[in-house]
Amino acid sequence: MVAKLGWGIAGCGWVARDFVGPAIQASANGALVALYDPDARSLHWAKQLFGTSCHDQLDAFLATPGLGAVYVAAPNHAHRTLVEAAAAARLPVLCEKPMATRMEDAEAMVAACRAAGVRYATGFDQRFHAAHRALAALVAEGRLGTVTAIRIVYACWLPANWASDNWRIDPRRAGGGALIDLAPHGLDLASFLLGEKLLDVAAMGQARVHHYAVEDGALLMARSASGALVQLHVAYNCPETLPRRRLEVVGTAGQAVATDTMGQTPGGTLELIDAATGVPQRIKVPGAERSPFLNQVEAFADAVIGAGAFPFPPERDLEIMRLVLKAQAMVGPAEVEHAA
Numbered sequence: 001m002v003a004k005l006g007w008g009i010a011g012c013g014w015v016a017r018d019f020v021g022p023a024i025q026a027s028a029n030g031a032l033v034a035l036y037d038p039d040a041r042s043l044h045w046a047k048q049l050f051g052t053s054c055h056d057q058l059d060a061f062l063a064t065p066g067l068g069a070v071y072v073a074a075p076n077h078a079h080r081t082l083v084e085a086a087a088a089a090r091l092p093v094l095c096e097k098p099m100a101t102r103m104e105d106a107e108a109m110v111a112a113c114r115a116a117g118v119r120y121a122t123g124f125d126q127r128f129h130a131a132h133r134a135l136a137a138l139v140a141e142g143r144l145g146t147v148t149a150i151r152i153v154y155a156c157w158l159p160a161n162w163a164s165d166n167w168r169i170d171p172r173r174a175g176g177g178a179l180i181d182l183a184p185h186g187l188d189l190a191s192f193l194l195g196e197k198l199l200d201v202a203a204m205g206q207a208r209v210h211h212y213a214v215e216d217g218a219l220l221m222a223r224s225a226s227g228a229l230v231q232l233h234v235a236y237n238c239p240e241t242l243p244r245r246r247l248e249v250v251g252t253a254g255q256a257v258a259t260d261t262m263g264q265t266p267g268g269t270l271e272l273i274d275a276a277t278g279v280p281q282r283i284k285v286p287g288a289e290r291s292p293f294l295n296q297v298e299a300f301a302d303a304v305i306g307a308g309a310f311p312f313p314p315e316r317d318l319e320i321m322r323l324v325l326k327a328q329a330m331v332g333p334a335e336v337e338h339a340a
Contacts, residue, residue, distance in 0.1 A: 005301040006066040008034035008091075010058075010082045011074030012046035014163075015096065019125075019264045020071050021050050023293035029301040036061035037074075039165075058082070062089040069304055071123070071297070072096055075167045076175050080105040083120070087112040092119040092304050094297070097184040099321045101175025106321045110314040121300055121310055122317040124188045128295035130287040131261040131270045135249060136193050138256055138272065138283070145253030145275070147194060150230045152186045153246045154262045155238035160212050169212040169236075176328045177214025179205060182234035183327060185262070187222060188320045190232075193249060196225040201323045205331030209237035215331050222323065251275075256283075266291050 007024045009016045012035055024032045034053045037043040047054045055061035062070075062085060070086040072079055072095040079100050086093045093113060099106040099122055113120035126132055139147060158178075160169060167173045168181055183203075191198050201222040205215035217235035224230065238244045245268075247258040254275045261268035270283040287295075302308035 003029065003305045003307070005030045005304055006033040006064075006068040007031065007071060007297070007301075008036065008061060008064060008067045008069070009046075009071045009073055010036045010061065010086070011072060011078070011096075012037040012039075012042040013073060015264070016071075016073040017046055017049055019291070019293045020073055020297070021046070023291050023297050024071070025050070026291070026294055027298045027301065029298055029305065029307070031066075033066045034061055034064035058085055062086065062091065067091065069094065069301070075173045076101050076180070077173045080109055083109040084112045087116040087118055087120075090116055090118055092300075094121050094123055094300050096123045097188075098175065098180050098324055099317060101173075101180070103322060103325055106318060110318060113314070119300075119304055119310065120314045121312060122314070122320075123296065124185060124192075124312070124317070124320075125264065125292040125296050126185045126189045126262065127192050127292075127312065128299065129261055129292040130266065130290055130295070131258050131268050131285045132189060132193070132247075134270055134283060134285045135247075135256050135258060136195070139193055139249065139251075140195060143254060143272065144249060144251030144256060147228050147249060147251045149228060149248075149250045150190045150193065151246075151248040151250070152190070152230075152232045152262065153244060154182050154186055155217075155233065155235035155244040156182075157238060157240045158216075158236035159210055169210075169214050171214050174214065176331065177205075177207075177212070177218075178216055178234045178236040179203065179218040179220070179331055180324060180328050181236075183218065183220055183232060184320060184324050186220070186232040186234065187230070187323055188317075189247075190222065190224070190230040191316075191320065194224050194226070194228055197319060198222045198224050198230065198323055201327045203327035203330045218327070218331055220327050264291075264293065
């Protein structure tokens, strides 16, 4: 019989309800045993979906019998409090990106878990998308030759009234707008695909469409340790009927193009264009039907119960956090004034 990890979810918004909860329930080595949210309405809807132990008090949630790990899916500003509380209860933590809104909070989260002797990881689910794993293998095998550039478009439509409490456009709780929400995935994914660190980043932002207090779009540039360039366009101002999720990895021997793979769902397509002929070839992706969240929670659970290794240390996540916050600082107030 396969050992199972008892999961609790702290924060019952749409990511927890639509992706994390179903992934845990579908996992071979995990079970959802508890939910926590101080908001009664969010907790109610999660209870209807998952039918498990529900708490509006953090202490009671952390004391749930059978709880073995916590997935933090609360607004960004609450991450440190929840991670430190879980660590104090000797519970491993998988925390949504971005790690926090301040570097000192992210560092404190990792330190708390290390001091408690429990595992910490950040929920960069794009590392676990089957198409991205297949693409990383192409790069590692040298199928693209020397990689010169990665180009990513990761955009969506997020008006101010997207949710009754749209905390993602609240600078205090989110720490920024489209950049801090979406760019962590792109930067982490570029580093994962290249198998090396990103050393520097630059950014420009805009507030061109939506009238809220954070940027609704941004462009980032980064450079890897070996000199590959990364270009990342993130946005809350792209209609969802338009092409808005594209990943290109360009090399001297070929170019890989992943379409509609960025995001929370499985699927999309992966093509390899040969540099000698210019002919595209569809790449078969093993496990294409599996949710990246499912792959992620199973990998983390395996690491916790001793059935496997989790290949992404928290120090790597801190490196990505530093780049994200450096880029966010470049998107100053002048850059998010609305166009006349």
